[in-house]
Amino acid sequence: VSRPLDHLGAIRTMERYPIERESPPIMDREPVYVPLQTGILVIDALVPIGRGQRELILGDRQTGKTAIAVDTILNQKDKGVICIYCAIGQKMSSLARVVAQLKKSGALEYSIVMIASGEDTPGLNYIAPYAATSIGEYFMEKGKDVLVIYDDLTHHARSYRELSLLLRRPPAREAYPGDIFYIHSRLLERATHLKKEKGGGSLTALPIIETQAQNLSAYIPTNLISITDGQIYLSPQLFQGGLLPAVDVGKSVSRVGGKTQLTSYQEVVGSLRLTYSQFQELE
Template sequence: MTKPSLKHTIEQALQAVRKGKDEFTLDTESMEVGRILSIVQGVAYAEGVGAVRAEELLMLGHDVPGMALDILPEKIGIVLMGSGKNLKANEEVARTGRVLDVPVGEGLIGRIITPLGMPLDGRGAIREDERWPVELEAPPILHRAPVIKPLQTGLKVIDTLIPIGRGQRELILGDRQTGKTAIALDTICNQKDTGVICIYCAIGQRSSSVARVLNEMEKRGAMAYSFAVVVEGDDQPGMQYIAPYAATTMGEYFMKQGRDVLVVFDDLTRHAQAYRQLSLLLRRPPGREAFPGDIFYIHSRLLERATHLNTEQGGGTLTALPIIETEEQNISAYIPTNLISITDGQIYLNPDLFQRGILPAVDAGKSVSRVGGRAQMPGYRKVAGDLRLTYSQFQELEAFARFGTRLDEETRSKLEHGKRVREILKQERFAPLTPGEQVAVLLAVTKGHFDKLPLEEIDQAQQHVITALTSALDEIELLGEAQANDPIWDTASKALDTLFAKESPEEA
């Protein structure tokens, strides 16, 4: 076999080059690249990207993401979503052509992630079905339906006096260390086997606090139907700013599939402070308490996304439980009053009740639910119709009774009854009661069966009532759903009368 000559090899190479030259087409892609003008803590100014869109994702330097927040004639203000320690002036700023978005889908359930969808639990990358923008418009009025289904927390004082419906926005507020997160965590843990997907959004919290919450959720099996969006206090303020919007977008994916979602924002005080920091760094005009003029709007457009969609839109719900921290019981401060006016009610935790060991420390007089009563089960209405008024009057009467020792028999009877009601409304953490059990206990206290029992025996008597009625009634769970004229009411009432008709309280 003869070897090809050098001349033949050169000719073949030239033919290949000519063929490649003829078939080659220049496919260019233009990309707008600017440069950093200046950079301060969490914020950068850049020029040369004049066609940038609001909230567009930008890449600064090599790998630092940012979001365009201020678009000015000569420059743009960029909120950093990563560490800017290695960024310098004159480095490149590249457009991505897409607004800031996050992953959504079933792969989020059971995971702990950042607002950008990066995993924090060491279990590998997130399996994402789609990517949705962080900022989405709230559903229009015509796409909404009334709140008609309750969201049971398992806590007697809330399910009875301040009920929450699926699709409602109920604010939880109180001073530091009064049990705000505990109520939200109890609510999440009570959603087991209800089909509600829960999202815990931690904004600017300490790592130890977030770890305790996530550990409790894991220990009690709540992570099987939940996931957490976490941004810590030492993270960039830009990440704290987008965290609640990202969590809401992730929840809306499930809502638009016709499912029920619960989102806890812990807490929006840190969120408002992060936005104030960004606004001051971007040299926006400060207003009251140095907050920018649109501080109300950032929370209203967030919470308006929580709703109950009508059947044409799938019928899904998104319930929001925003948390706000007050100072020195001042619920008339700027941010708390903003949130109170936006939400459909509030649960106020009183530090005085907390210090007296009345837990949950819910102040029934300052708490209200403007929607949930319509979604409350009928059984609650029968036993708790006057309970809220009676309990509020008892609190006022107790305060006045301290000034005098001579009380008439009727006043003394009201005080003793109110003390038993307050004792019944106490509840340990992670000890939820079903609607039937709650109504059974409330029926006993409203009938006055606990009035002659010592306060220290109320808890034992409550457990005995639940056990006795469970054995006497096959349908005790139907007590919560029973109408006022259902025969189960007569049966339950007679069973209670028989139980407490015994000679001594110890036997009862």
Template sequence: MAGELVEFEEGTIGIALNLESNNVGVVLMGDGLMIQEGSSVKATGRIAQIPVSEAYLGRVINALAKPIDGRGEISASESRLIESPAPGIISRRSVYEPLQTGLIAIDSMIPIGRGQRELIIGDRQTGKTAVATDTILNQQGQNVICVYVAIGQKASSVAQVVTSLQERGAMEYTIVVAETADSPATLQYLAPYTGAALAEYFMYRKQHTLIIYDDPSKQAQAYRQMSLLLRRPPGREAYPGDVFYLHSRLLERAAKLSSSLGEGSMTALPIVETQSGDVSAYIPTNVISITDGQIFLSADLFNAGISDLTSRTRPSNIRFCLSHFS
């Protein structure tokens, strides 16, 4: 079946994505250097899943939920599917609790609710990740579990974020899922779903969670690479036709659960990088249409020295989308 794990004779694991009449398209969850023509492969009958537990708090892991911080293995007695259906309408309740970011410009103008999806969008080096990490730091003492998912980022950038969180004691309630730019496309594609599965584990345990995807456009690029190798028909900008579904099924998992399910919540803050302020590009417009509101960071204001993190007397470089108020 589609999404089933398969195992090659030397131990490499893959995921079956293409099911055709005479062949099956499989993407590898590794380098696959030991696989040769004629190698045998068998179906496992299992869908991709990861172990989950509170022991993951404070750890840095990869898309397969394996630790990469050099601090030993993580014990877990439960597991969750990497991809699971988003909560239905009956399972949700209206958003009514604010999630404080610690940024006056955001909390005073457009407070983010627990269970919402708020896009942070802007050019590179305009403070997008800084807004996200500042939001994580502000959750200290708020009983909120944070998950930071780094997709296709430089290893040095991820290390900088982790160091910043450690120095301020934020790793005690944070999980970092990292697949850097040199990781296989399959793992960059899976990383956001792994982060969502971990956040859901805490959400269904009646806790509040915050998940940050940095950034989904890198996941889309990895998915495009996989789809072209699988010979799927390319569409706009060579992306496959289901690239919208790639992000919609991910972001729809953010929710405020009903009273019968414990009123846990999962708040999503995806970060999307634009080119020269072009918010009308393919992936940015897709994510804009999925999210509840957008925070646009202006490069012009940032270059003028007006920062959302430090300015107290001048307007920040944050611009808000009016859809947030509709």
């Protein structure tokens, strides 16, 4: 973990943080009230995200989930947000394209990329998101705003399932171990907005998961929908129709982000969701 991959030499550290840490107690947390602008109009207008929020991005394969995450990172330039992109179980060819795009846009100046590829062991894939969160917590406790993207937790769940089956733990639904909900909840509960006396920083989590045949009621999607503060659902039909980003407004929601939205946005998009729903009924 934390072995440099950019050939720029070893990383010299002065502090050590444990990979597994308890989430901040509720008395140390502030309500989410500062917006995190993604630069994507449909999200900022209809599914707004706040700093310290946990917003799930889900959809079928090849519907633009990673593209939304990368665009969000690119939009944080000159906004004082430190971005951490944690790749879990991805192909190295895909990761090379993501890193090249971040480098070309100058985003690596304020970003950290943590890679546990599909070629790595299940153990490394399992601990990667926890390590990325610990890095984010270091900056958060220094008063910084941090954005952590987990791409994706579907591979993380599969890695944990593989480890559990090798250890002969009793399988439950879809052969996942019984504590898979706790595995993800204790990870995402570490995202928060701290009070000023505790540093005043924030850690925003954007976990990504892949659905199968638009099945939102599968085990892992339902778990993460219940853990997070909302979800952005990407529709294959919209993607195939050329509407990008393919955000299905009807199935997307942000439970706390509306409190962070700028007044100008609220005035413009107040009735837009209702109008869109009526349009879909007529269509």
